[in-house]
Amino acid sequence: DGGITQSPKYLFRKEGQNVTLSCEQNLNHDAMYWYRQDPGQGLRLIYYSQIVNDFQKGDIAEGYSVSREKKESFPLTVTSAQKNPTAFYLCASSKQGLGNEKLFFGSGTQLSVL
């Protein structure tokens, strides 16, 4: 079964700590995305990548970093510079990253600050 796998499902971060959220897809999609969901708000785009070794900032990239060394993987690091990291993080992919494509989402990671 093809899909997107996010891990872990729940993650806790201590003050000043960097944490990395994993996202793997076996859909053979070129494009991958990271979104953040806060209560009462829509999904906001953090970073996206349309091709291996290239990625672009989304609307709220500050305090986050990504890498795209392999087509299947797009990990997101929440750095200590992100002052309000508690949120539900969603990874998504689409075939080529074009505007009229459907996004396929993972099941998300809930990040909380200790």
Next chain:
Amino acid sequence: DQQVKQNSPSLSVQEGRISILNCDYTNSMFDYFLWYKKYPAEGPTFLISISSIKDKNEDGRFTVFLNKSAKHLSLHIVPSQPGDSAVYFCATGLIQGAQKLVFGQGTRLTINP
């Protein structure tokens, strides 16, 4: 500045009746519109889409209506079923160029038996 607004955070509908979810957008350049459905602790799944050249698109019990002059999008579900209880997000974007959808805040739909 919210470019896409879903003004009803929640909606409760009787099973078998019609559910109508609404969405307003501000950017008249948007030409592609989608609805996603999300269950708790899961990622959203695609439901239905419409491009700006159409004003209606149907898929089974789900119909999306687009009113470009009013910059308004709606999703009709008829008849509503208990399994439709979920959070529904509308999203808008541009067909040309990179995929950068803008999402609304979501509406929690509850279908009562």
